[in-house]
Amino acid sequence: MLDTLLPILIAASLALAVIGAWRRVRLWRQGRSAPVDLLKGLAAMPRRYLVDLHHVVARDKVMSNTHVATAGGFVAAAVLMVLVHGLGLAQGVLGWALLAASATMFAGSCFVARRRRNPPARLSKGPWMRLPKSLMAFSLSIFAITLPAVGLLPEDFGSWILALALCTVLVWGLGEMVFGMTWGGPMKHAFAGALHLAFHRRAERFSTKGGEGNRSTGLKALNLDDRDAPLGVETPSDFTWNQLLGFDACVQCGRCEAVCPAFAAGQPLNPKKLIQDMVVGMAGGSDAHYAGSPYPGKPVGEHEGSADGPIVAREGKALVDADTLWSCTTCRACVEECPMMIEHVDAIVDMRRFLTLEHGNTPNKGAEVLDNLIATDNPGGFDPGARMHWAADLELPLMRDLQQAEVLLWLGDGAYDMRNQRTLRSLVKVLRAADVDFAVLGDEERDSGDVARRLGDEATFQSLAKRNIATLSKYRFKRIVTCDPHSFHVLGNEYGELGGDYEVRHHSTFIAELYDAGRLHFKPWKGGSVTYHDPCYLGRYNGEFEAPRNVLRALGIEVAEMERSGFRSRCCGGGGGAPITDIPGKQRIPDMRMGDVRETGAELVAVGCPQCTAMLEGVVDASAEVRDIAELVADALIAAPASTGERSQTQEAQAAEVL
Template sequence: MLSLLNLLAFLALSGYAVYLFVQVVYTRYLFVKLGKKAEFEPNLKERITALLVNGFGQRKLFKDKKSGYMHLVLFYTFFIIQVGLIELIIKGFIKGYEFPFGEGHKYFSLLQEWATFLMLLAVLYGLYRRYGEKLKRLQWKRNGKAAFVYIALSILTTSILLSLGFEAIMLDHEPNLTYAPFSGAIALLFSGVGSTAGTVIFYIFWWMHMITVFSFMVFVPQSKQAHELFAMINIFFKKTGPVGKLRKIDFEDEDAEEFGVGKIENFTQQQLIDLYACAECGRCTNMCPASVTGKTLSPMELIVKMRDHLTEKGAVITSRSPWVPSYVFGSRASSLSSMAGLAEQQTAATLEMPNLIGDVITEEELWACTTCRNCEDQCPVSNEHVDKIIDLRRYLVMTEGNMPQEATRYFQNIERQSNPWGINRKERIKWREEFNDVVVPTVNEVEEFEYLFWVGSMGSFDKRSQKIVHSFAKIMNSAGVSFAILGNEERNSGDTARRMGNEFLFQQLCQENIANFQAYGVKKIITIDPHAFNTFKNEYPEFGLEAEVFHHTELIWKWIQEGSIKPVKEVREAIAYHDSCYLGRYNNIYDIPRQILKSIRGVKILEMERNREDAMCCGAGGGRMWIEETQGKRINVERTEQALKLSPTMIGSNCPYCLTMLSDGTKALEAEEQVKTMDIAEIVARSLAG
């Protein structure tokens, strides 16, 4: 009779838990389906590789090695424990049941016990990191959900070992410390209680385990633990191709009522999966240059706020069925969805919902982003924050015409004179007059050329960047390279306009530039600007560009290897090298600049604490070069301080934007007399004979 009651209670509880779990997961599925469909490129090889490396391999988690090992243990022991759960469930109805593994069961027992024990250790270590070590990135939001996770997992693991230990007492089995070391130790410790008491205690811990399993199962999809369900899906369906590549807007779509994203459901379904995949680990915010310098932007909070908004709004839009428990929608969504159920004739449109931009996400947050992708590089579940921010900026700029005054001025100057300062476009080539020691022909002054040298707006109009252009031209002359520039026919690349949300202006510039390239038969493009390099290489091809694109450091290293140029002069400098975001995180070029510096006698490379993939942005990207910082500490000053900690004689870079920001940083810190700032090309030019 007791066995029958036990079975009925189990079936009732498990059935209800599964029912609730399915309902919660199903609502999340419905909410994601609210998004727009995005083109899905199969690219199975790339997707499976990403799943193996970042999903099963947990690669990005090891950016913090302590957390990496902890999560690796949790991830793999979870699967082992789930197999053991099936056996444990059956043990509650069939005394002494074991999987029919024969002699192999003892090895399964050993594996299960160690897996359970290691999971318990990992849970306790995670508990220590959050509440003992008090990691800053884990302290952003204080509520009971995180504590519940640790408590639940601790109960899950200990109840397994306690159940197995008292099962041995219940069955009068000798404790097996070889193949059941932990439950065996428990059985040995409590062997004096007798089989009757052992049976009662076994069922106490068995039910404790089952109730915790079912509670946790319902809790998971409603919390940050939802990443356990969505992370693998997110990693697999993440858009492929060049990282950071932005989605193209079709301006010929006559049905489009707005451009950009002003409502949560106007994101793509893939973007919405991101929201539920977030683990709230804080790694993105911890590395965000805006966040660490006191700006309002927190990439993690941005995702979490949009997730909660989607859940709330989704509950209203989908008008849930009355048989779905209200709490599955979470917090405010419960009351909103209940309103929809009580007033069926009232449409979702008439219910007051907060605006995505303004109420949920502030404009200050959106304009604080430097588009450096440090957040995305850190994210263990492959969330993409930048494209969402740009989509929201697009709505502000192109639909509402709402943007900072500096952005308005920037767009006007680009439209009128094709440069950020509004200087007469006919002066674009004027810089050439000041450098008579180098030969820099225009495309109209030579019959043919191998490389089109894209000087860019910084190189054409900014006095400091013109020195980089001069040095690189000197290098190309020394290498005997056939090149030409567009001169006054050169326009702006449009990269910054695109990142600032003006997709229309970007596409206009893009099409004009491609037409110009085609008119002069351009097959190879070289530039000193990583931003132009990235957009030409990774984004222009979608609009018809067919050309090889090089950053100047790539070709400098090629020419050094070939012997076309020879760094023979000693350059005695201790250089703190700064990785630019658009060359590094966007295009994975880290070693080439360092190899160039190593080839120069006298140069000593100093690595900042944040270098390579973890390098901090200079603060100029995403249009921030042209928008004044009014919140917190200046990003360029923070980055310069990181460099000065190494006591360098020089700060080296590979980007005119970075060089400007770092130069300003040394001035702000009154260190410009002691520490020079130079581009790789300038350093190489100093090492050349003649």
């Protein structure tokens, strides 16, 4: 009886899965076109799954092993099931391989069941709670019906009642594993996720044969010359089709939720819920069936939409409230943690672009800041001619006078801030101590455009960027050095698309290179304990974690690391225009970060970003002093030891490499 029923069940489930897959593809294809290489993407998918995706999953060793056993067992069992029971090819090793695959899958499902017994708050519940039972039903039924096929049980073992029972359990398992994979069940992430890896909008994020991928964190430019192109994203169908595919790949694990600073602060943002709302909009409906954590302060069931309806409505129900989008600090913690490699920040900025460019709906001081950028080329609205007033006594060399220099020192808009001027003066002292040939643009420098772009004003960003590029093109220099990670990121990663390709160094990296080349000498550190705060735009955005620590070690400082440091560093709350839009929550993000500092017992927190400095120094009753790395280095400078004589040829070669 099984010989008759099994091929029918397998063929029916596969046919329904194909129909569901076509239906799912049609939902994704509602989005705008996006260039992808179909064959190259499909060929790269196995490596991207086994290497890049599992590199993220492996941060949790238990779940990594669970996923390997469960997912690997399922894929192998599904393929072998078709061969053994669908096509009757049980001879040889195929039947035994199917037994091994289904047993491996069952072992993995036991760990899934254990995790779901008392799941962490970040995991979505609802249909996901039945997943362990479905995994077990599929693996056990496949194992049981394969035993006679390999001769471990008589072929006529049992009665028709047992056969029907086994088929019933198999139908349950097939329904969830195969049918649900394309019709919207918990296993949907397996089908959508595999294709998402193949057709990812940032293919450069993935490793390549013989090398590694890059971080690919620069926002993609809008084509402002194309009058038919949408200015940002108004409806779900305004996303590209592979962005919609990426949203559909979400496994609702909540890793993004667990690291989101806005969610932790009680602001109305949960990146997992946001992605699920985009899925709801793509398919049409409401969020009433969402079974995870809501946006803080916003109950589930209040949002609904459709593929061609507005994501943010001016009145009535919509998919997302505007303050959800403006809560994001663009820190990319969600993207860094996502095992499906979904690009949350890209989506948020795309939606912000529409609100800003089409409606002018930038909250609180957003509109004022953007007006200032247009009128004065800086967000504070200061007189452009006052950019160099802080350095009147320093006699800084100007590019317009020299025409060329080894290093162009990019000041950033911290030049208008009295606190950051101390950092800039310290950096100038360090450069001069190392005898660096540098110059500044002076009054010719404009805002890099970072704030405008993150607030969604792509037009102002491109205007600022193109004018800066035109200015820079007049002069010759080897590299740009800046103490602002936001300018560092924009100049190095986002100007290239507009024609400006530069080698850019953060000042901590450059100082580390100067020290390694023997051009800086420090007196021993005699201060108290120190911790280091990783700026998001230096660390997660650009992968620079070691250079600042190397500088601190060169000063004789043993860093007391915070629990959340490195790629998991907590945001200070200063990025993405968040201090400007100022969406209220239950607590402030910088207060939480200074709480992390307090737990280390450190007396001083070293930083490498003017925005981090401003946010952390703004904490009331802070337990630690906040100082930029350049300030610490400047205070520790001593002249080169006279007894060393001339530098060795090796040191000269190292210095030449730096400059």
